[in-house]
Amino acid sequence: MxxxxxxxxxxxxxxxxxxxxxxxxxxxxxxxxxxxxxxxxxxxxxxxxxxxxxxxxxxxxxxxxxxxxxxxxxxxxxxxxxxxxxxxxxxxxxxxxxxxxxxxxxxxxxxxxxxxxxxxxxxxxxxxxxxxxxxxxxxxRRQTLTRITDGFVEMDADFTVTDVNEQTVELTGLAREELIGSNYQDDIVEGDSDASFEEYKHVLATGEARTIEARSDINPNRWVEERIFPTEAGDGIYVYFRDITERKRREQKLQAQTQTAPGRSR
Missing domain, CATH: 3.40.50.2300 (Response regulator)
Known part of the structure; x- marks a missing residue:
């Protein structure tokens, strides 16, 4: 030593x-x-x-x-x-x-x-x-998590939730007790593979951080941006996420206006 x-x-x-x-x-x-x-x-x-x-x-x-x-x-x-x-x-x-x-x-x-x-x-x-x-x-880490506005979720190698911050509770509407111990695939997406889960598996397997935009697994009417990192020991992942629904709606509205503008095919 x-x-x-x-x-x-x-x-x-x-x-x-x-x-x-x-x-x-x-x-x-x-x-x-x-x-x-x-x-x-x-x-x-x-x-x-x-x-x-x-x-x-x-x-x-x-x-x-x-x-x-x-x-x-x-x-x-x-x-x-x-x-x-x-x-x-x-x-x-x-x-x-x-x-x-x-x-x-x-x-x-x-x-x-x-x-x-x-x-x-x-x-x-x-x-x-x-x-x-x-x-x-x-x-x-706990002090940092209390200051950030993003949601934070920690998962182990089996994608079981081991920690969340208060922002996650507010953004998901679920109690901390409901989230801690739940398994992402079995309890949140109910066994179905989705875009987020595929990225989680990729980060865990490769150790490479990823950033994605996807529909919320808790509320499909909402969009989130997720930044996914491997844990220091490589035995799990950290997910930082924030709600980008309003931005996506503005982008979709702008896209729809562009497509219906005079002189463009509909």
């Missing part, structure tokens, strides 16, 4: 924190370990430093690792937290997971335990960062 991972190790034994930091940083050059010898100091470190993962002992004076975990979760509900302790029991492990620990590792003799711990930290932080990145992207 690219990028430095800054881990906080909390243990009341300074010799243990020094040894753990040395071996973790030796295992993975991207790991940088900050140490604290009490839960109180650990919370101060968290407030002062950007930490990607917390590693904590269980048996510490004043506050146990579980108490420390609960305090961390009040301020950092999603931050990776690994209980790394010599006090191994099913009860401690169950309490840790129940309190919100990301992982539980029992200390062992030998240096192999640091290889395991380094791998767990790396994998846990990778998942944490990916989840945060996805959440940020979703927030940005």
């Amino acid at each position: 690219a990028g430095t991972i800054k881990a906080l190790h909390v243990d009341d034994d300074p010799a243990s924190t020094d040894l753990t930091a040395e071996f973790l940083e030796r295992e993975n050059e991207n790991l940088s370990v900050v140490s604290a010898t009490s839960a109180e100091e650990g919370l101060c470190r968290l407030a002062e430093t950007d930490i990607d993962c917390v590693i904590s002992d269980y048996d510490m004076p004043g506050q146990t690792g579980i108490d420390f975990l609960k305090a961390v979760r009040e301020e950092y509900p999603d931050l990776p937290f690994i209980l790394f302790t010599g006090k191994g029991s099913e009860e401690v492990a169950a309490d840790a997971i129940s309190a919100g620990a990301t992982d539980y590792i029992q200390k062992e003799t030998g240096t192999g335990q640091y290889t395991v711990l380094a791998n767990r930290i790396t994998n846990t932080v990778a998942q944490y960062r990916a989840r945060r990145q996805s959440e940020r992207a979703n927030r940005r």
Whole structure:
């Protein structure tokens, strides 16, 4: 995983924190370990430093690792937290997971335990960062969708609707609950192929964006312009659409006037 991972190790034994930091940083050059010898100091470190993962002992004076975990979760509900302790029991492990620990590792003799711990930290932080990145992207997309006037529909690879914006609800006259989970081919065009669906399949198969004008599947008396894009992962499509009925009517009226003008065949 690219990028430095800054881990906080909390243990009341300074010799243990020094040894753990040395071996973790030796295992993975991207790991940088900050140490604290009490839960109180650990919370101060968290407030002062950007930490990607917390590693904590269980048996510490004043506050146990579980108490420390609960305090961390009040301020950092999603931050990776690994209980790394010599006090191994099913009860401690169950309490840790129940309190919100990301992982539980029992200390062992030998240096192999640091290889395991380094791998767990790396994998846990990778998942944490990916989840945060996805959440940020979703927030940005949601903010964008609330600002645009176009309707927006997201479909998966089976053309089942997975998301819509409020403009879609207004433009179609259907409730969000009716739209989410419906399948475009089975529930909207009722199994019949139409111009829009053929374009949807083309975009999904080729990854090439398309723009089309077609009659609305919800209201055949209306016309819509649809801009169709593949999703970032290529496992679905995004459809942005807007009502162009008035424009089409003007075009048709102008065409009819042109065809019936004097000197033109009727």
